[in-house]
Amino acid sequence: MRPRHLLGAAAAATLGAALWWRKNPSACPYGQRFWVEAPHPIITRDRLRSVLRPQPGERLLEIGVGTGYYSLDLAEWVAPDGTLELFDLQQKFLDHVMRAAEERGLSNLVPTQGDATDLPHQDASVDAIILTAVLGEIPDAAAALREIRRVLRPGGRLIVGELFGDPHFTTRSSLERMGRDAGLQLAETSGNWFGFFARLTPQ
């Protein structure tokens, strides 16, 4: 096969795999963690901080932590009295982040394994929830948003980050629609067409 044809076949296979993955949401396996360890352009830690506006002492919940691209900073922003709860379907990701936290000398992180569609938290008990590059991986994203709405305290906020190129990318308009259906109103977005953070608040 000629190199041109080979390249075309590889591109078609990649596109096909991405489309299949998009139609069949599933969690990024720990073995493919290099995807989440790469830099996150546009959805930077600074941008997250400006949209989240964390306050010392708050109780934060990060769902879908991956290798902790944001976790240690989140924990530092609410230290010393605040807590970052880490929540993930896969224990290996939680263990990975807890090792990194220990190396940085942080002690205000609490890991819990579970599914975002069935949160173990009490109603109206969390100040803010952070969900970056996760929503599209959850087969029943509407159920996860209803759970998030349930555990957010009145005046709390949900921050959703999305980056174009992720096969599970959720657009701003579908996030706004799904949020509204779950009782969460889009209050602010920061970013551009290729990536953004959105802030939603309980209605």
Ligand SMILES: C[S@@+](CC[C@H](N)C(=O)[O-])C[C@H]1O[C@@H](n2cnc3c(N)ncnc32)[C@H](O)[C@@H]1O
């Ligand atoms: C693409 S990674 C994103 C990691 C991190 N937020 C980041 O931006 O680097 C998605 C993460 O969400 C987790 N996840 C996927 N589905 C989940 C679910 N239903 N409940 C909880 N966590 C889930 C995966 O295990 C993985 O850690």
